[in-house]
Amino acid sequence: MYFHDAETLERNKLEDLQVERLKETIGLAANSPYYSELFKKNNISADSIKTIDDVKKLPFTTKEDLRSQYPYGLLTRSLDDFVRLHASSGTTGTPTAVFYTQKDLDTWADLMARSMYAVGLRKSDVLQNMSGYGLFTGGLGIHYGSERLGCLTVPAGAGNTKRQIKLIRDYSVTALHIIPSFALYFAAKVRDEGFDPADMPWNVALIGAEPHTEHTRRKIEEMLCIKAYNSYGLSEMNGPGVAFECKEQDGMHVWEDSFIAEIIDPETGEHVEDGQIGELVMTTLTREGMPIIRYRTRDLTRFIPGQCKCGRTSRRIDRIMGRADDMLILKGVNIYPMQIEKIIMGIPEVGENYLIELVKEGLMDQIKIKVEIKEEHFVEDMRALQGIQKKIASMLRDEILITPRVELVQHNSIPKTEGKAVRVVDLRGDED
Numbered sequence: 326m327y328f329h330d331a332e333t334l335e336r337n338k339l340e341d342l343q344v345e346r347l348k349e350t351i352g353l354a355a356n357s358p359y360y361s362e363l364f365k366k367n368n369i370s371a372d373s374i375k376t377i378d379d380v381k382k383l384p385f386t387t388k389e390d391l392r393s394q395y396p397y398g399l400l401t402r403s404l405d406d407f408v409r410l411h412a413s414s415g416t417t418g419t420p421t422a423v424f425y426t427q428k429d430l431d432t433w434a435d436l437m438a439r440s441m442y443a444v445g446l447r448k449s450d451v452l453q454n455m456s457g458y459g460l461f462t463g464g465l466g467i468h469y470g471s472e473r474l475g476c477l478t479v480p481a482g483a484g485n486t487k488r489q490i491k492l493i494r495d496y497s498v499t500a501l502h503i504i505p506s507f508a509l510y511f512a513a514k515v516r517d518e519g520f521d522p523a524d525m526p527w528n529v530a531l532i533g534a535e536p537h538t539e540h541t542r543r544k545i546e547e548m549l550c551i552k553a554y555n556s557y558g559l560s561e562m563n564g565p566g567v568a569f570e571c572k573e574q575d576g577m578h579v580w581e582d583s584f585i586a587e588i589i590d591p592e593t594g595e596h597v598e599d600g601q602i603g604e605l606v607m608t609t610l611t612r613e614g615m616p617i618i619r620y621r622t623r624d625l626t627r628f629i630p631g632q633c634k635c636g637r638t639s640r641r642i643d644r645i646m647g648r649a650d651d652m653l654i655l656k657g658v659n660i661y662p663m664q665i666e667k668i669i670m671g672i673p674e675v676g677e678n679y680l681i682e683l684v685k686e687g688l689m690d691q692i693k694i695k696v697e698i699k700e701e702h703f704v705e706d707m708r709a710l711q712g713i714q715k716k717i718a719s720m721l722r723d724e725i726l727i728t729p730r731v732e733l734v735q736h737n738s739i740p741k742t743e744g745k746a747v748r749v750v751d752l753r754g755d756e757d
């Protein structure tokens with residue numbers, strides 16, 4: 326039933342293990358230029374940790390700290406001991422690099438294999454990895470995990486839909502790893518190519534790497550006739566395989582024998598009440614080459630209270646609601662792109678893609694949302710189209726409290742990126 330004993334450890338045993346590993350991690354981290362100085366300054370050593378609560382005594386590590394140490398400041402040993410590096414996509418600034426020893430890569434592959442096992446994949450599965458390879462961890466991270474589980478692994482990479490479909494059919498692919506924004510586009514393409522998704526060999530999709538709503542997941546499931554499971558990770562914590570849904574699809578289990586997860590108020594840095602939304606903070610517990618302590622992920626989520634029906638004892642996080650730095654402030658109102666996606670993807674006439682544009686109208690900031698409409702609704706009947714447009718605008722107003730400009734556009738007309746989708750573009754500087 327489970328890939329590893331650690332998944333069902335009693336909470337107190339799990340916490341003992343976390344304490345032991347946190348102490349080890351502090352000892353290792355002290356060998357890096359960055360943490361050795363920080364620990365000295367703050368008088369921190371492995372002895373500072375007696376219980377898991379003591380993690381609060383440790384200072385946070387931010388993206389800026391990683392940047393300031395670029396590229397080698399967090400390494401605990403000589404470069405000769407490292408065999409791989411990855412770099413973050415840099416969606417919010419200059420990239421940061423993460424280095425792995427062979428042991429770190431093995432640990433990561435195990436965590437990834439465990440994640441895939443949790444959604445029912447076994448060695449008899451054939452997995453097609455449809456995310457970009459290269460510096461992005463979704464390529465090699467998923468790849469090695471899939472091989473570790475024993476699956477036949479098809480390293481298709483991103484893009485080229487026709488070839489993707491051919492590979493899937495030729496090798497009877499049962500599992501896809503695909504970015505959610507691409508999954509919707511891909512589903513439409515499969516139909517355009519004359520195939521019925523119900524006749525395709527796949528059963529399971531691993532989707533992650535970018536925020537998406539429950540509606541989007543359901544839509545992917547319906548359009549592809551597949552079960553889609555949410556996969557969370559970030560390069561600073563290896564990459565994918567940090568938190569993963571199980572078959573219950575009720576939150577993502579954090580692999581707590583390998584990571585400490587905390588949720589804090591981003592303003593005060595204090596822990597929020599259980600179940601409240603805040604910023605996820607993560608600590609590596611099983612990484613030797615480049616341990617990272619109390620990393621401020623900027624991702625907003627909450628712990629899901631209670632036990633999961635699957636029997637795993639690790640805590641679950643809710644789907645990521647957005648990033649603390651994604652928040653748009655418009656006319657004094659705070660808006661998260663995921664609030665907009667939640668509404669849009671629930672509207673039956675809406676197709677696969679949307680784009681939020683921030684524009685200036687006169688002196689005012691305005692939010693304009695381009696929404697792709699399904700082909701069958703993109704008719705010449707102006708009144709019908711205006712009806713859809715009004716409906717979208719008013720449903721959005723109820724959610725975000727301001728009325729956006731809604732522009733309906735044709736299926737496939739918003740440009741697709743190969744990696745993570747660009748959901749918001751700020752055009753305010755371009756228009757006077």
Ligand code: AMP
Nearest residue numbers: 414533534535536556557558559560645
């Ligand atoms: P990178 O390290 O560049 O691959 O980016 C990691 C970031 O991608 C995370 O901090 C999240 O903001 C986002 N991300 C990864 N997985 C998910 C997911 N399942 N849901 C929402 N956002 C995700």
Ligand code: ZN
Nearest residue numbers: 571573633635
């Ligand atoms: Zn579960």
